[in-house]
Each structure stands twice: as C-alpha cells, then as structure tokens.
Amino acid sequence: MKAILFVNEEFEDEAVALAESALYEIAKVYPLPRKPNPVFYLQKDKLEQIKNDNSIEAIIIFDLVKSRQFIGLYREIPYKKVLDKVLLLLEIFALHAGSKEAKLQIELAKLRYELPIIKDMYKKTKITEQQGPLGAGVYGVEAAIRLYLRRIVKIRQELEQLRKVKEEQIKKNDFKKIAIVGYTNAGKTTLFNALTGLRQKVDSSMFTTTSPKRYSIPIKLDGKKEKVLLIDTVGFIRGIPPQIVEAFFVTLSEAKYADILVLVLDASINDSMLIEMLTSSIEVLRELGISGKPMLIVLNKVDLVQKEDVENKIAIVKKISENLYSPIEDIIPVSALKGINLNYLKEKLTHMVWA
Numbered sequence: 001m002k003a004i005l006f007v008n009e010e011f012e013d014e015a016v017a018l019a020e021s022a023l024y025e026i027a028k029v030y031p032l033p034r035k036p037n038p039v040f041y042l043q044k045d046k047l048e049q050i051k052n053d054n055s056i057e058a059i060i061i062f063d064l065v066k067s068r069q070f071i072g073l074y075r076e077i078p079y080k081k082v083l084d085k086v087l088l089l090l091e092i093f094a095l096h097a098g099s100k101e102a103k104l105q106i107e108l109a110k111l112r113y114e115l116p117i118i119k120d121m122y123k124k125t126k127i128t129e130q131q132g133p134l135g136a137g138v139y140g141v142e143a144a145i146r147l148y149l150r151r152i153v154k155i156r157q158e159l160e161q162l163r164k165v166k167e168e169q170i171k172k173n174d175f176k177k178i179a180i181v182g183y184t185n186a187g188k189t190t191l192f193n194a195l196t197g198l199r200q201k202v203d204s205s206m207f208t209t210t211s212p213k214r215y216s217i218p219i220k221l222d223g224k225k226e227k228v229l230l231i232d233t234v235g236f237i238r239g240i241p242p243q244i245v246e247a248f249f250v251t252l253s254e255a256k257y258a259d260i261l262v263l264v265l266d267a268s269i270n271d272s273m274l275i276e277m278l279t280s281s282i283e284v285l286r287e288l289g290i291s292g293k294p295m296l297i298v299l300n301k302v303d304l305v306q307k308e309d310v311e312n313k314i315a316i317v318k319k320i321s322e323n324l325y326s327p328i329e330d331i332i333p334v335s336a337l338k339g340i341n342l343n344y345l346k347e348k349l350t351h352m353v354w355a
Helices: 009-021 045-054 066-078 086-097 101-123 141-173 188-196 242-247 271-286 307-322 342-353
Strands: 002-006 025-030 059-061 081-082 176-182 213-221 226-233 260-264 295-300 328-333
Touching: 002 009, 002 295, 002 307, 009 086, 009 188, 066 081, 066 101, 081 086, 101 141, 176 188, 176 242, 176 271, 176 295, 176 342, 188 213, 188 260, 188 295, 188 342, 226 342, 242 328, 260 271, 260 342, 271 307, 295 307, 307 328, 328 342
Parallel strands: 002 025, 002 059, 059 081, 176 226, 176 260, 260 295, 295 328
Antiparallel strands: 213 226
C-alpha cells in the first residue's frame, strides 16, 4: 500500500523503517507541520494535494493525533487510510502476534485508542443522526461505544487472568532469570541466539520480537552448575505512547520478574541517538516499576564502529547511565553477530548469577 509519511527529519529513518515493517511503501516524506491544524492536523494545501493524488492510499502521521483531528481527516479524505504513531505501532505488533495474550493486548490498545474518537463522533452526530434500532434515544454511534466498552472490560478480565497465571508460573520457577531488554532493532534476538545457540527469527525490520522468547542455559563456575532462564523481550521505542506500555504490560512484564537485566544498545548509531535510546529504555523500565535489579549494558554491533569510537561511546553511556539507573555492573562492547567479546559477556553473567 502506497503511503505519504509526515515526520520530523530527526526521526525520518526510524519512521520509514517502522512504516516499511508495517508493509507500507513510502512514496513521499513531508515534515510535520510546525503548528498542527486544530481540526485536520495537516495544513489545507497538503490535504488538497493528497485528495488529488489517486496513487496514495494511506497517510501516516508520525505523531499523536487528537480525536477531533482524526475526525476532520476522515471527513476530508474518507477514501484514504489515516494512521498516527500509535496505530502504526499497533499494526506492526498485529502482523507478528502469535499468542492469545499478544492478540488481546493489541485489540485492547486499539479499542482504547479509538474509543475517544468514536465518542467525539457521537457528540457531533447525536443531533442529526436518526435513532437506531436499539430503542428510543439510542443512536448508532452510541451503540458502538457500548460495544467498545463491553469488549474492553472483557479483554481486561482475560488479560488479568493471564497475568495471574503467568506470575504464578514465574514464582514457581526456581531458575534465575536474565532478561534481554532494549530498543527495538538493537540486536537483542541476535544476542539471544548467540548465547543460546538457537536460530530465532532475526531481520532488520523493527519489532520482529512481539512475544518473549525463553530458553534455559547452563552456567558453570568453580565446579558448580546452575541453569538460568534467558528471556528475549519486546523492544522499546522512543517516546513509546502510554497506551502501548499499558496494553502490552503482560508481555513487557517478563523483565519485571527477572533477576538480572541485559540492556542492549546499538553502538553503530550516532552519539545523540545513542543517548536518546539509552534514556528511553530506562524510562520504559521505570514505567514498568523496574528498579534496583543488577544491569549489564551491552553495546552491540561494535564490528560496525571504529575502535576509538567504541571507547568514546562507552564513556558516554557510563556518564549518562550513572544518573539514570543503579546498579550497573558493567558496560560491555560486543558484536553478537560476529561473536566479538561474547566470552567476556558470558563470564560476567556467570559471576552475576553466582553473586
């Protein structure tokens, strides 16, 4: 499906990658308006261009769009699909969802996000819409609202039951748990494969992992042998909307019950982006109520970075992370793909397990 993307220049690469992960073909990229139109978000001249371009089937706005702006866009361009940042992320998750909990979480997030839009539509159509079949004073949009609310309640109940079952299973498991966390596309699954010897799906698209993967591995030290559970978790994203965090709590909570965290960062990106991803990842952990767990920071993809640049990035991460999280046990540069420094990483994890 051909789409036009509206995004600020600093996030363009990320937004294009996300859109392509959702199977959209980006035909044109425009900057977000400096001052969004209160009714349509986009400016009228851009809307006219979109109206007259029959090759464009979708408009992606890499920002959070208000419900009244969605309604305005739907009325102006009713035959084209409109997505903002949240809806784009949900489409990506939906493409990869396999488990019942993932599907429920996606549906819940979508319903909660669309409900205010429907409520606003109800306010605007209540006076003019004909009464529906559900009885006097009940309008079609109002019926839709009630259906949304009932479905939301049911999904929350189902997710709560799944959460309780999962927590009980986790508590009964005596294995120590190591959760690999971090920004999407940082190489978490590649590292998981390198540490376990598995061949889980890996590609350059974002959100390849939408359900946690678990695998037990043996840990040996001074003649002692122990098994630990290694968990590959869902990736974070900068400024992840609260609706996504809440809806995917069951999936993301794997990290909450881990004994050790391995935060993976992409060493090949520029320094400002590295700082942004580090900060964003730790903020998401905080939102999940995670603090005080021993953490290793892994700078992945060092095979793509000059040696002197690696040292500089380690210094940057150390300076920033000291003010964001404690305790951080070490910052280790690796290449999960090429196997660089993996033995040292395994040794460090072994000592942390037996600490």
